[in-house]
Amino acid sequence: MNDLIYILDLAGTLVFAISGASTAAEKKFDLFGATVIAFVTAVGGGTLRDMMIGSTPVGWMKDINYLIVIAVAVLLTSFFRKKILKLRRTLFLFDAIGLGLFTVLGLQKTLALGLSPVVAIIMGTVSAVFGGVTRDIITNEVPLIFRKEIYATACILGGTVFWLLQYSIGTNYWNLSIAILLIIVIRILAVVKKWSLPTIS
Amino acid sequence: MNDLIYILDLAGTLVFAISGASTAAEKKFDLFGATVIAFVTAVGGGTLRDMMIGSTPVGWMKDINYLIVIAVAVLLTSFFRKKILKLRRTLFLFDAIGLGLFTVLGLQKTLALGLSPVVAIIMGTVSAVFGGVTRDIITNEVPLIFRKEIYATACILGGTVFWLLQYSIGTNYWNLSIAILLIIVIRILAVVKKWSLPTIS
């Protein structure tokens, strides 16, 4: 189980780093800027989560593989830049996958510290969205989280389902996979079907 | 005493959450966006304070009542939106009350950790203003803290008075109430009388 979580965490880091590096490439940042944005997108959410729950030094500092994965993502994006940018949908897909992975992993880590399920769902969502929010602010985009389509709401729904499954039948591969897929599917459908939430007014 | 502090902390959370939700309503954010902004406005300052002084997991995570109060604030704002927005002064008043409450409570918490009074006054001010600064940045307003009127300066003055009272006569209900009222009154007078600080030039 822990092996699977570790691999999924590296996978989430990879897809978010590619999403960050591609945004930087699109905006013509230099190589250093692209690396910074890939790094911030990939580790920003987990870093804020770890600082808030008091799990320091924060996660990526304790295992060099996270930094290696980010470097690989920047190199991949440099080499296949044209292909990646042509497939803007791919970019969006990477973001959706990262969203699913990081929500569930962040939720899991917060629960493991003994904090309440509602807090865990919030921290899962923070883990998943904060890197992307920072990427959008740095590159001067309107943060995805505040666009009309459903974004963080997908994390909250998927996180809630994950916790309900885990609470009723215990932690296992199926819960994890179902919740991650659910978030990815909601996010994709939200964009394809143009789902949105009502405004407060 | 601790009961009073707890109730004041929940009251500060409520008024800041209403202030955040109302700003979101004014800017036509969707329900999720409004909840995020209410949440960030209410807990942003305390979260940054707790991360800086090393009191983690941060405060609101350990007691579900903070999240409940924020949910209530969002619901109240949804139902009474028109009335709240009509009374723009009410909004400003909520912000001033939150400012007074959070300055004194943040100062108190920092002192209790054994840090120096100057640091405690700074951290009281950070607790009080950072949530609002984040709200203003997210909703694209010029942060209140950098407008011409006296804002954080009110926190610093009130915080200093609180510490002087506490140092000379010990912690009691009166110190707490006097300092909180002082901050609210300075803030209101600053806006009504258009007080401002000299520029550095």
Place this chain on the structure above:
Amino acid sequence: MNDLIYILDLAGTLVFAISGASTAAEKKFDLFGATVIAFVTAVGGGTLRDMMIGSTPVGWMKDINYLIVIAVAVLLTSFFRKKILKLRRTLFLFDAIGLGLFTVLGLQKTLALGLSPVVAIIMGTVSAVFGGVTRDIITNEVPLIFRKEIYATACILGGTVFWLLQYSIGTNYWNLSIAILLIIVIRILAVVKKWSLPTIS
């Protein structure tokens, strides 16, 4: 050795605080705004580093001298404002010196916690650049770190040289001085010679 590090840390705080206060003076912020910006520029990087590596309460809280140095910087800037602003190169020089000092000191502190050299170089760079990034965001400048010239790259190069020296010949005054000077010189040459990095495209 520890005395030297302490003095260099206060010196870095002074130059960054002057750089922050001068930017504020140029933009006509009031005295409080100038103090906030001087403070954020001077302690922002170290604060983020300390929160991430879990060294809390963060550094400046434990020693009043940091706050005194910042107050002195604001006063100096107020009195000699015209002279400082006339010499815009001085401002740039202060920023370069702070960059060199804080990179090496942040790196050192992270290594001392037992974290890996790559992480230490990243955290040295974060210590050096985050204060300035926040200053630029607050005062609405394009962050220096994302301008075409070499900025954080100077920190990374100097930090790497520092670690190589320390790893091969142990910590001593020379390593420290060489690495700090190297960062300052790279930064100055980068601006004078208009060095830049290739873009990812």
